Amino acid sequence: MAYDExxxxxxxxxxxxxxxxxxKRMFGGLAFLIDGHMAVAASSHRGLLLRVDPARTDELLSPPDVGRFVMRGREMDGWLRVDPPAVDTEDRLTYWVGLGVDYVRTLPPK
Incomplete structure (x- = not known):
């Protein structure tokens, strides 16, 4: 399945x-990297794949359309799957994208 263009x-x-x-194409979607770190991706499963501060993972799971990203059967702290209803407006999308950018800006450039 292709990502949502x-x-x-x-x-x-x-x-x-x-x-x-x-x-960069990653995880079957299109990833957006800041200084070499993936902040957010348009997922091949629709919605976003989002990188966040691992310490905030549980806190950010409260909306019903947000879940932990699962890779090879393992839930990943610091990675969220954000379904389309949670990014249906520009304000909502900007919020989630901003979380990803804010987190990767704390990391040293690659």
């Missing part, structure tokens, strides 16, 4: 002013 364009518009931005 409209969602990728919306993410691209939000991230346009960010320095150190690159795009």
């Amino acid at each position: 409209d969602l990728a364009d919306r993410i691209r518009d939000i991230l346009a002013p960010e320095r150190g931005l690159t795009e």
Whole structure:
């Protein structure tokens, strides 16, 4: 399944002013990296794959359309799956994308 190109364009518009931005196909979707760290991706399963501060994972799970990202059967702290209803407006999408960018900005550039 291909990623949602409209969602990728919306993410691209939000991230346009960010320095150190690159795009890369990852996890079957299109990832947006800041200084080499993936902040957010338009997922091949629809919605977002989002990187956040691992210490905030549980706190960010409260909306019904947000869950932990699961890789090879293992739930990953610091990685969220954000389903389409949670990014259906520009304000909501900007919020989630901002969380990913804010977290990766705390990491040293690769």
